[in-house]
Amino acid sequence: MDQGFVIAAERIAAQHCAELIMPRRSEPDFGAGLTRLARRMALVLPDLLSGFVDDVRITAKAGEPRCGDVAALLQGDDADVSHVALSVGGGDDDFVLSIDRRAVFELLDRAFGGDGRIAGDLPAAIPLSGQSILTRLERGIADLLAALAPVGALPALRIGRREGDAAMLRAFPGEERVHQFTMSVQGGDADPWRLAVTMRPAMAELLAEAGADKAKRSAIGPHDEPFADIPLRLQATLIDMRLPLSRLSGLKPGDMIPVSVARSVPLALGGKIIAHGTVGEIDDRVALQITSAFSHSVS
Incomplete structure (x- = not known):
């Protein structure tokens, strides 16, 4: 008795497209x-x-x-x-x-x-x-x-x-x-x-800027867009004085309070002092001449 036999497929094997069998991409992390x-x-x-x-x-x-x-x-x-x-x-x-x-x-x-x-x-x-x-x-x-x-x-x-x-x-x-x-x-x-x-x-x-094919940008400095034109509010404190509560409560129009302008005027940004200067004048306008800024001082 012949024991040999041949196995033949009834139909063509399924051919899945690459999109179905490729590994699933993870969600981009931005x-x-x-x-x-x-x-x-x-x-x-x-x-x-x-x-x-x-x-x-x-x-x-x-x-x-x-x-x-x-x-x-x-x-x-x-x-x-x-x-x-x-x-x-x-x-x-x-x-x-x-x-x-x-x-x-x-x-x-x-x-x-x-x-x-x-x-x-x-x-x-x-x-x-x-x-x-x-x-x-x-x-x-x-x-x-x-x-x-x-x-x-x-x-x-x-x-x-x-x-x-x-x-x-x-x-x-x-x-x-x-x-x-x-x-x-x-x-x-x-x-x-x-x-x-x-x-x-x-x-x-x-x-x-999380695209894998995008080149890394160089560090942005204060002179680069978009930061270069953003206005920042600075505060120069010319007078910092103390006044007793009794004197303060009795203030009325016409009273004179003696004050003295600080020799070294602090210049602050967002409540943090970034520079100091002295009061001067430019074109008949009060100006501040910077004597130190960002830990750099001038004599």
């Missing part, structure tokens, strides 16, 4: 790049906000960037927030800027001479004066975001629709996951408020 961007924004944001208030020290602290689905990031908490869509070309949403509504009422209160402390529940609607502040705030942060991007990468961002309910905004249609970084902002001793910038992956890659 965390390090977005962290750097958020920290840069935290450095210059106080100068932007100083245009809304006077003589109030403003600080900003960057949070850790996150990645998740749109609902989780934009509707992750029940905070009273204003969301506005930003786009590069006026088409699809590229960013969503979220700002605590309490920030608007704080800035509004300070504009009318208050201390910025907002107690209790916020009003349901923002008054017209507050709407103006919110619009200026949105425009300023959008311009700052474009300025911090790689040179020429982002034109002026267009401000689109605004909603208090993130679900009604219907942001980022077609995007499964988006990226976000947050900022905690505090004015004086008032409670801090929060802003967040959420973006689609293409914008996260652009801002984080």
Whole structure:
């Protein structure tokens, strides 16, 4: 009896395309790049906000960037927030800027001479004066975001629709996951408020400069864009004096208080002394001649 037999396939073996059998690519990680961007924004944001208030020290602290689905990031908490869509070309949403509504009422209160402390529940609607502040705030942060991007990468961002309910905004249609970084902002001793910038992956890659094929950029100095033209508020303290409470409480118009200008006038940026100088005059205007700066002194 012949035990030999031949095994033949009934049909042609399946041929899977390379896209199906290739290893699955991991999700790009833009965390390090977005962290750097958020920290840069935290450095210059106080100068932007100083245009809304006077003589109030403003600080900003960057949070850790996150990645998740749109609902989780934009509707992750029940905070009273204003969301506005930003786009590069006026088409699809590229960013969503979220700002605590309490920030608007704080800035509004300070504009009318208050201390910025907002107690209790916020009003349901923002008054017209507050709407103006919110619009200026949105425009300023959008311009700052474009300025911090790689040179020429982002034109002026267009401000689109605004909603208090993130679900009604219907942001980022077609995007499964988006990226976000947050900022905690505090004015004086008032409670801090929060802003967040959420973006689609293409914008996260652009801002984080995380493309594997992109060359590393050289370090940016103070004379390079976008920092070269950012205005910084300096404070020169000409007089630092003490006055008894009894004398201070009795002050009235016409009183004369003897003062003396310090020989070495400190020049401060953000509450930190960066230089010293002496008072002089240039073209009939009071001027400050720098005698030491950044640990370098002149005789």
